[in-house]
Structure formats: structure tokens, C-alpha cells
Amino acid sequence: MQQQIILTGGEQGYWFVSLNGRLWLPNGEVPAGLAKDFAFVGEKAQQIGEWQGQTAWLICKEMKNSMGSIRPLLGSTDQSLFLMAGRAVQLSEFYRSHKYCGYCGKDMHLSTTEWCCLCAHCHQRYYPQISPSIIVAIRNKNKILLAKHTRHSQDNLYTVLAGFVEIGETTEQAVIREVYEESQIKIKNIRYVASQPWPFPNSMMMAYLADYDEGDIVVDANELVEANWYHYSELPKIPEYGTVARRLIEDTVVLCREFDEYGE
Secondary structure (H helix, E strand, O other): OOEEEOOOOEEEEEEEEEEEEEEEEHOOOOOOHHHHHOOOOOOEEEEEEEEEEEEEEEEEOOOOOOOOOOOHHHHOOHHHHHHHHHHHHHHHHHHHHEEEEEOOOOOEEOOOOOOEEEEOOOEEEEOOOOOOOOOOEEEEEEEEEEEHHHHHEEEOOEEEEEEEEOOOHHHHHHHHHHHHHHHHOOEEEEEEEEEEOOOOOEEEEEEEEEEEEOOOOOEEEEEEEEEEEEOOOOOOOOOOOHHHHHHHHHHHHHHHHHHHHOOO
């Protein structure tokens, strides 16, 4: 964790320029070079890590063009770039929303030792919000449950079920609850697979596999447009590579094929 500095022009590295949840991606890439190459002299910047052996710099500002989502970086062969970009976007949003103390209203300043905003007046500390959430792929013999979420209706994208963890529940309880709330089915054999930071806007996705137990699908119209069982050989449009949702679907397809070959 480094404090903000005023750039003199000779600083070198990768430049993560972010504001309002968007990142500067000229030519679809995170730019690298000297600060003076991008007219950043005099800008405030902060070191937020290292990527490919060079310093990763965060500048919280809006560029005139090429500002957009970091989703295109999901296709990178090195997922650490997406993770660093996610850190940049989330820190930028955190700093933007914590200029003033929520307790006393005084100005905040950045800590020099951790990702934290401090109030010199009442000594409150604020840390970046991370929202725990779950995502789960459900297998029923040789089929997988896929749903079109309301937020993906225009993209015609089908994916697995997901939701946020509520106060006072475990992630496994959240899996059971979210599946039942959105589809009215019950599941069993829940097992953890992996996690993925998901900066849309600030989730930590914890991914699970599960097996169908009982019930008929009845969708929650507030969350889903539709949900159905799909044979592994006839899948609709699914999430892109690099997402934990894609990994869950592919892992479930393997299990579906094993069912066809060996049975339960």
C-alpha cells in the first residue's frame, strides 16, 4: 500500500485510470510507459501493486475517450490483469464515495499503510466494501439448470444461479436459499469449487456445484426471465471464458457426460 504522489513524469509502469466504475482502455489495453507519455505530469497517482514486473498505478480521473467496462479483460490469458483492473476500479469508486466521514462529515484522507480512508476528526476508519455472494451450477442426471436473468435478457445469455449472502447465514445456506427463492427447487450434495473477485460492483463470488433433489422449476419473475434443464450437448449461449460461471458450467458438463457413461 503506497500513499498518493504527484507525478513528475518519470514514473513508469501500467496505468489504470478509472472513474465511475469505468477504466481507460485505449486500443482495448491497459497502457504502459512513462507518466509523461500520457500527459499525466501533475496528476495524483497511487501504486496499487505490480503486473508483469512493472508498477501498477491508479489515477482516479475521467479520460476523454476509451473509458469503459473491464469485462473485455476477462478474455486475457493472464487473469491477474483482470484482477488488477478490478482492484483499480473498486478502489477508485471507494475513494470517490468516501471523501467525507459518514459519522461527522469531515474530510477523509487515505491511509499510507492499508486500503483505508481515515477521518482525522473522529478517527473513524472505512475499508472498501466487499459483498460476499454465491454462484451455483445444479446438475440433474445429464442436464444442467440454466437461467436467463432479467439483467441479461437483451443479451440472450443463459447462466447459473447466483445471489448475495445475507447477514447471519453461511455461504452454503445462501446457496440453498437463493436456489429455492429463484427456482423453487431443492438441492443436495453442495460442494465448494473456487472463488472469483467480481468488481460489478464489488462482489466476492464463491462458486459451488450441487445436485438436484426435488421440486419443479417455478421462476421468480423479479430475478429470472426463464429457467430450464438443458442437456449438456444442447447448451444455449453461456458466459464467456474467464468467468467462474463458465467454469462451473464446464465442470457440470463433465459430470453430465460421466452420468451418461457410468450412471449415478
